Amino acid sequence: MSTRDVGTELLRSLVAVVEEASYTKAALRLGISQPAVPSHVKKLAEHLGVEIFDKSAPGVRLTANGEIVLEHARRIMRQHDNLLRDMAQTASAVPRLRIGASTVLLHGSIMEALVAFRRDHPDVDLQFHREMSTQQIVMLNAGELDVCLALTWHEPREEAFLYWQAPMVWLARKDMPLPVRQPVDIIAHGTSSQGAEENIAVLREAGIEHRMVLKCNDADSSLQAARYGMGIQIAMLSRGLPEFMQVLDESSGLPPLKPLWWGVYLNADTRSAQSEQMGRLIAKAIAHDGAEVVEV
DSSP, rough: OOSSSOOOOHHHHHHHHHHHTTTTHHHHHSSTTTTTTHHHHHHHHHHTOOOOBBSSSSSSOOOOOHHHHHHHHHHHHHHHHHHHHHHHHHHHHHHEEEEEEEEOSSSOOOOHHHHHHHHHTTSEEEEEEEEEEHHHHOOOOOOOSSEEEEESSSOOTOOOOOEEOOOEEEEEEETTTSSOOOSEEEEGGGGGGGHHHEEEEEHHHTTOEEEEEEEEEEEHHHHHHHHHTSSSEEEEEOOOOOOOEEEEOOGTTTOOOEEEEEEEEEEEOOHHHHHHHHHHHHHHSOOTTTTTOOOO
């Protein structure tokens, strides 16, 4: 392993390849030539003396060492980008609000909250981050976010500013015949495995045969897969259910799913009337109809 510093361009390329699942898309995202991306990843692997991607697997799949490298790369790039933003913020003296949200949002739009806030505070610099729920809490505690929206299995009555239950449901095409035939084909959103894996256990407990036919890196892809009849999607009940989908009830023969909890969390060091307003707007935009939103 080299003792020379790792260039941020190498780390940024790795993060882009994993998130885009494509070297070509990563190059477009970064605005560099396509050959430069695999070259950056190769240099990073050589520099660290480890294999980052599993060459025996199709597509883009990280090795165990690659997962560790990716975790550090994301943290380093966030700190790097935060430094640049903070210095630019200081130079311009423009007030800011840093908002984080989970990657598992399917329906409803957090952008409604940002637009509504912007109307009241046109001079505030809004910065939006989308990460997994666990990472949102890490960033909030590290002082990198002012407001975040995250999922937990427990009722966050002591930690959150606002919280409400997020019922998990089975989603399928409206024309799917009921009851559902076994084995049940399951589609899951990969980054929401917190909900998917726990609820697949419900099928095992009920003695229902099932198989995971597709695990997607993003929620939109899993929704589209369910739309085209590939299987049944595990999702959260929320506003704006697509017209082509239905929530399956007991007539489907499937057991009820364990709920999760949405929580809006505020940074105690930067808490303000503006961050509280943003939190309330986020809850209004995301909570499903009939949800009981509790303000602590």
